[in-house]
Every structure is written in C-alpha cells, then in structure tokens.
Amino acid sequence: MKPELPRETSADAANDPAAPSRGPRRWLFRFGAVALLGAMAVDALAVVGRHTGRPLLGSIELVQAAMLMASSAAIVSATLAEKHAVVHLVIDRLGPGVRAILLRIHAALCMIFFAALTAGSVWIFYDLRDGYEESELLRIPYAPLRAISILAVLSAAAIYAARVGAGRRSVPRVGKRRTTR
Amino acid sequence: MTDSPLAGLAGVAVLLVALTAGVPIGVSLGLVGMGGLTLMLGLEPALIKSSVVLFETLSRYELGVLPLFLLMAHLCFAANASRDFFDAAARMIGHRRGGMALAAIGGCAGFGTISGSSLATAATIGLVALPEMRKCGYSDALATGAVAAGGTLGQMVPPSGALIVFGIIAEQSIGRLFTAAIVPAITQMLLYCAVIVIVCHLKPSLAPATPRATWAERRAALLRVTDIGLLIVLVIGGIAVGWFTPPEAGSVGAVGALLLCAWRKRLTWTALGIATRETLKTSGMIYVVIIGALIFSVFISLTGIAGQVAAVLGAVSDSRIVSLLVMAALLLLLGSILDGLALMLLTTPILLPIIQQMGLSPIWFGIFLVRAMEIGFVHPPIGMNLFVIHGIAKDVPIGTIFRGVLPFLAADLLHLLMLILLPGMVLALPKALGQ
Numbered sequence: 001m002k003p004e005l006p007r008e009t010s011a012d013a014a015n016d017p018a019a020p021s022r023g024p025r026r027w028l029f030r031f032g033a034v035a036l037l038g039a040m041a042v043d044a045l046a047v048v049g050r051h052t053g054r055p056l057l058g059s060i061e062l063v064q065a066a067m068l069m070a071s072s073a074a075i076v077s078a079t080l081a082e083k084h085a086v087v088h089l090v091i092d093r094l095g096p097g098v099r100a101i102l103l104r105i106h107a108a109l110c111m112i113f114f115a116a117l118t119a120g121s122v123w124i125f126y127d128l129r130d131g132y133e134e135s136e137l138l139r140i141p142y143a144p145l146r147a148i149s150i151l152a153v154l155s156a157a158a159i160y161a162a163r164v165g166a167g168r169r170s171v172p173r174v175g176k177r178r179t180t181r
Numbered sequence: 182m183t184d185s186p187l188a189g190l191a192g193v194a195v196l197l198v199a200l201t202a203g204v205p206i207g208v209s210l211g212l213v214g215m216g217g218l219t220l221m222l223g224l225e226p227a228l229i230k231s232s233v234v235l236f237e238t239l240s241r242y243e244l245g246v247l248p249l250f251l252l253m254a255h256l257c258f259a260a261n262a263s264r265d266f267f268d269a270a271a272r273m274i275g276h277r278r279g280g281m282a283l284a285a286i287g288g289c290a291g292f293g294t295i296s297g298s299s300l301a302t303a304a305t306i307g308l309v310a311l312p313e314m315r316k317c318g319y320s321d322a323l324a325t326g327a328v329a330a331g332g333t334l335g336q337m338v339p340p341s342g343a344l345i346v347f348g349i350i351a352e353q354s355i356g357r358l359f360t361a362a363i364v365p366a367i368t369q370m371l372l373y374c375a376v377i378v379i380v381c382h383l384k385p386s387l388a389p390a391t392p393r394a395t396w397a398e399r400r401a402a403l404l405r406v407t408d409i410g411l412l413i414v415l416v417i418g419g420i421a422v423g424w425f426t427p428p429e430a431g432s433v434g435a436v437g438a439l440l441l442c443a444w445r446k447r448l449t450w451t452a453l454g455i456a457t458r459e460t461l462k463t464s465g466m467i468y469v470v471i472i473g474a475l476i477f478s479v480f481i482s483l484t485g486i487a488g489q490v491a492a493v494l495g496a497v498s499d500s501r502i503v504s505l506l507v508m509a510a511l512l513l514l515l516g517s518i519l520d521g522l523a524l525m526l527l528t529t530p531i532l533l534p535i536i537q538q539m540g541l542s543p544i545w546f547g548i549f550l551v552r553a554m555e556i557g558f559v560h561p562p563i564g565m566n567l568f569v570i571h572g573i574a575k576d577v578p579i580g581t582i583f584r585g586v587l588p589f590l591a592a593d594l595l596h597l598l599m600l601i602l603l604p605g606m607v608l609a610l611p612k613a614l615g616q
Contacts, residue, residue, distance in 0.1 A: 033457040043432030078465025084205035091203030120232030
C-alpha cells in the first residue's frame with residue numbers, strides 16, 4: 001500500500017469531465033513512459049561508457065530532452081489524475097456545500113496559474129522564433145522542446161477550465177488523503 | 182507595495198492562507214510568486230520570468246534524479262521487495278524483548294532506502310509489521326508508535342525525495358545532501374531503538390519475548406534481501422565515492438531494479454506499465470511544486486524579507502544556538518499547520534540566506550529542515566504518519582497511537598537538538614569523502 005499513490009479508478013476517469021478519452025490518455029502515458037525509459041537507458045549507458053573508456057558524447061543533452069518530454073507528460077498525467085499536493089487541514093473539515101464552492105475556486109486558480117505559464121511561454125517562443133536555439137554538442141533544436149512544454153501547461157489549463165465549468169472537485173474527497181513526499 | 186520586505190510579508194501571509202485553504206501547494210506558491218513579481222516589476226517580467234523557470238525546470242538535467250529514483254522505487258515494489266527488509270530483521274532480532282519493534286525500525290530504514298517517502302514507508306512496513314507485533318502480544322501503543330516514528334526514516338535515508346527537492350530549490354549538491362544524511366539517519370534509527378529498549382525495560386509486558394527463528398530461517402530471510410541490498414549499496418555508495426552523479430545513480434538504480442524484477446520473475450508489461458504510470462503521476466505533482474517554489478523564491482529574494490527576519494533573529498539574541506533554536510521552534514510551529522513539503526518550500530527561501538549569513542552550511546540546513554519536517558509527520562494535529570497507521574489498524578484509537586508515538590517524539594526533539602549542537606554529525610562524512 002502506498003498512500004500517496006492512489007490508483008486512479010476507471011470510475012474516477014469516467015466521472016471527470018476534463019478527462020480525455022482512453023486513446024489520448026494512453027498515448028500521453030506512452031509518450032511519457034518512452035521518454036522516461038529512454039532517459040534512464042541513455043544515462044545508464046553513459047555511466048558504463050565512461051567507466052569502460054567509451055564515453056557517450058552528448059548524453060546529457062539527450063537526457064535533458066528526454067526528461068523534458070517525460071516531465072511535460074508527467075504534469076498533464078498528474079493533473080488528469082488530480083494528484084497535485086494539497087494541505088488538508090481545512091478542506092477535509094468543511095461541509096459539502098462550502099467545500100464544493102472552495103474546490104471550484106481552487107480549480108479556477110489552478111487554471112489561471114497554468115494559463116499564465118502558457119502565456120509567458122508563448123511570449124518567449126514568439127520572441128525566439130528566429131533565434132535557432134540548439135544544444136551545443138548534438139545540436140538538438142529547442143523550439144520543439146519549448147512547444148512540448150507549452151502544450152503541457154496549455155493542456156493543464158484546459159483540464160482545469162473544464163473542471164471549473166463542470167464544478168468538478170479538484171482535490172480528493174474527504175477521507176482520501178493525498179500527500180507529498 | 183514600495184516597501185519590499187512588507188510586500189514579502191504580505192506574500193507569505195497570502196501564501197499561508199492559500200495553503201491552509203487547500204489550494205494545491207505548487208499553484209499557491211506559483212501564483213503568490215507571480216502576483217508579487219507583477220506588483221514589484223510588472224506583468225511582462227513576471228510572466229517571462231515564470232515561464233523561464235518552467236522551461237529551465239523541465240529541461241534541468243539534475244532534476245532527472247527525481248523521476249528516476251521514483252521509477253527505481255516503483256520497480257522495487259513490483260519486485261515485491263517491500264516486506265523483505267522487515268522479515269529479515271524480524272528473523273534476526275524478533276525473539277528479543279521488543280525485538281519485533283526494533284525489526285520494524287530496521288525494516289523502515291531498509292525500505293526507506295528504496296521509497297524515499299515517509300508515508301509510503303510507514304504504510305508499507307505498517308501493513309507487514311503491525312499484524313505480526315499484535316499477534317505476538319505487543320502493546321498497541323508501542324507497535325503503532327514504533328512504525329509511525331520509524332516511517333519518518335524514509336524521508337531521511339538516502340535517496341530521499343525531500344532532500345532532492347531541497348537540493349533543487351536551494352541549488353545544493355544532491356550527492357552531498359545524500360552523503361550528509363547518512364549519519365543523521367543512523368543516529369535517528371539508533372535513538373528510536375534506544376527508546377524501544379528503555380520502554381521495554383521499564384515495562385516488559387509491553388513487548389513479550391517470542392520464539393527464536395532457526396538459523397535456516399534467518400539465512401533464507403537474509404538471502405531474500407541480498408540482491409536489493411547490493412543494489413542499494415551500489416546506488417548510495419556509488420554517489421558517495423563519486424562513481425556517478427545522483428541523476429546517473431537514479432538511472433543505474435532504475436536499470437538495476439528492472440534487472441531485479443526480471444531476476445525475481447516479476448517483470449511483466451503490466452508491472453512496467455504501473456511503475457512508469459505511477460512514476461509519471463508523482464513526478465508531475467513534484468515538478469509543479471518545484472516550479473511554483475522557484476517562482477516564489479524569485480519573488481522572496483527580490484523583497485529582501487530574509488534580511489529583515491535575520492535582523493529580528495539578531496535582536497532576539499547574539500547567540501547562534503539561540504537563533505537556531507528559535508528557527509527550530511518556528512519550523513515545528515509551522516509544521517503543525519502545514520505539511521512537510523509546504524513547510525520546506527515556504528521557509529527555504531527565507532531561512533536559507535540567514536543560515537548562510539550565520540556562516541552555517543546549506544547542506545547542514547537541508548538535513549536540519551528535513552528533520553524538522555519529519556517531526557511534523559508524527560506530531561498532532563497533522564501527523565500524517567499517525568493517520569496512515571490509524572488507516573491500517575482501524576481498531577486502535579488515534580489517541581493510543583498519539584500516546585505510543587510520544588516517547589519517539591521526545592527522541593526526535595533530542596535528535597534535532599543534537600543536530601544543532603553537533604553540526605559535525607552532518608558535515609563530517611561528506612568532508613571525509615572529499616565532497
């Protein structure tokens with residue numbers, strides 16, 4: 001049993017108006033999983049290579065790119081699964097009516113936060129459109145990576161917007177504690 | 182808002198309200214930070230700075246250590262390694278008076294090396310150890326108190342999620358933090374063992390002696406933890422002696438855990454899918470918290486509130502020890518209304534500059550802060566570990582669990598005091614290893 005890692009049930013997903021259909025969720029997960037396992041493999045190979053005299057040139061740049069993809073997918077996954085860390089001191093002690101209002105406000109604040117990050121990221125992306133940013137050794141272009149990070153925060157904002165519209169809870173029900181490491 | 186420290190103070194107050202009202206921690210930190218930056222610098226710099234923080238955090242190589250260690254932990258769960266540590270310790274010392282409680286502490290320390298989480302450690306070892314202890318006639322208070330307190334070792338024993346987050350937001354070496362945590366984790370474990378020995382000596386009926394396991398049973402239990410033990414020694418030892426950096430250690434550990442799963446014939450597509458899916462969800466939560474915390478710390482550093490707090494602390498006393506005791510009291514007080522991560526992220530940008538001004542090591546402060554966080558896991562009213570244990574042993578009243586954890590809480594406070602008075606406990610090992 002791992003209390004901070006509640007498994008999302010199919011009922012949860014079915015009740016979430018913000019939840020995309022199984023197809024996009026599956027592809028989101030596959031995208032993140034492949035990036036994560038890729039980062040793991042490259043970094044482990046780099047260690048072996050360094051200790052056997054065959055260093056893997058540019059491994060850090062590959063891991064950085066893979067981790068950006070994995071962490072972008074991770075943010076959307078955590079948002080879909082309502083896994084964001086919350087202090088439960090007050091929220092678990094409220095009546096259902098007040099609680100529902102408060103949770104809607106929380107969802108609106110989350111939407112504003114992710115929307116602000118999206119706006120700032122698009123701003124930078126636009127400013128750097130002719131900058132040809134790339135990594136030093138492998139010349140990995142940064143523009144697609146920036147686009148992925150924008151897509152992640154935009155998706156999170158959209159998920160919360162849907163929850164605000166539907167008045168959906170944004171933190172777990174009373175008695176279902178969700179905590180942080 | 183021309184007076185910057187006042188703006189900082191207002192920001193902290195708004196943040197406390199948002200956190201206690203249940204706004205997600207990362208979003209609270211990020212919104213307060215963005216709001217403060219907007220008031221002080223304007224909307225455009227606030228949005229641009231926040232988005233720079235976003236991209237830099239997502240692409241930061243050092244932060245890869247977090248999902249990789251999480252993946253390692255989930256693969257170790259898939260390999261069914263969670264109960265092996267307790268089983269091995271119980272076979273070795275379980276027959277002594279209080280031995281099962283000592284085994285629970287040992288199990289928590291062992292499991293902490295793969296979980297990095299206080300709650301996961303308390304829950305997992307609790308599920309295994311509590312029924313065993315109760316079957317052996319142990320008092321409910323001692324059994325639940327030992328597991329609740331032992332669970333906090335998960336946060337201190339490297340690789341610790343809390344230390345990784347601290348390392349990122351305080352820009353400190355995660356490898357040094359891991360090495361620095363080894364002696365405090367061992368002394369914490371020894372103090373808990375001392376509590377059990379003393380309590381059982383004073384009241385033997387709390388923990389009756391049980392039959393001794395045969396040497397064949399002991400050998401079998403030890404063999405079951407050999408593979409995972411070697412993996413942990415490789416990962417932690419590799420960082421300590423400089424074979425690899427913490428992110429590389431995470432990768433090596435995750436590959437090792439994959440091989441371990443295969444070795445134990447538990448590597449399936451389903452197991453791999455669950456491990457990666459859970460890793461992604463937990464990582465996503467922590468990434469948002471870190472992004473929010475970094476935006477908040479940019480705002481706090483602009484306000485200069487740390488200088489004001491330092492002046493207040495200086496006015497209280499010239500003594501460094503007294504200042505640290507005041508800080509410890511503040512952390513424990515805030516720990517009674519905030520959970521550990523929120524406490525760390527709120528206080529690090531304010532207290533870390535003060536610690537550096539006092540000439541103390543940020544590495545020492547990281548260990549001190551995590552130790553204070555751990556205490557919050559076992560003291561009311563939040564005391565998350567106590568509620569986790571209550572969830573496992575529903576027939577044990579929460580009051581009994583509180584009573585059971587009190588002697589361990591005393592040991593925690595003593596340990597915190599030791600860290601303040603003897604900073605060498607933290608800094609000697611990294612220094613000896615040339616880190």
